[in-house]
Amino acid sequence: MAILAILQKCAILPKKESMFWLNRVSMRDTLVYLFLLFFISFLPNVIIMVANFESGQSHISFSQFLLQIIVFYPFFMMFIVVTGISILAIGSWILKWLLQRKLAYQQLWKMTSFALLWPLMIYHLLFYTPLATSIAFFVGLVLLYVLMYRMITIYPKQRK
Secondary structure (H helix, E strand, C coil): CHHHHHHHHHHCCCCHHHHHHHHCCCHHHHHHHHHHHHHHHHHHHHHHHHHCCCHHHCCCCHHHHHHHHHHHHHHHHHHHHHHHHHHHHHHHHHHHHHHCECCCHHHHHHHHHHHCHHHHHHHHHHHCCCCCHHHHHHHHHHHHHHHHHHHHCCCCECCC
């Protein structure tokens, strides 16, 4: 049930109440939410990859290929989630520095992870259109940092 509450609060970001509620979510729940979000959102790509497997063009059998996906895909997703959000949070930290706000990197990391819901959904919607993948990525990235800008400006400025 906590995952659904997190999803609901992420959907209404950058509202102030939602932001402060999400800031109190434990890191364990944050990571579980992120892993589920990324796992579900990239599952269609994996299904397409399995459906398009041709044993004549590969050096491994279909069962080995399927086993590799079942074993390695979750670990790969965990690595991508943590690394990707850490890199995106650096962009949020730069934005925080430019706006001169009082936020720690840990807060920005969680804020970035929760702000990814809509950009990720928009990316996946645009991914299956005739648009180039780079355009879908750029639109998602711009949406993420617009959300981050609006979320960061809620926090007070640093005192000099």
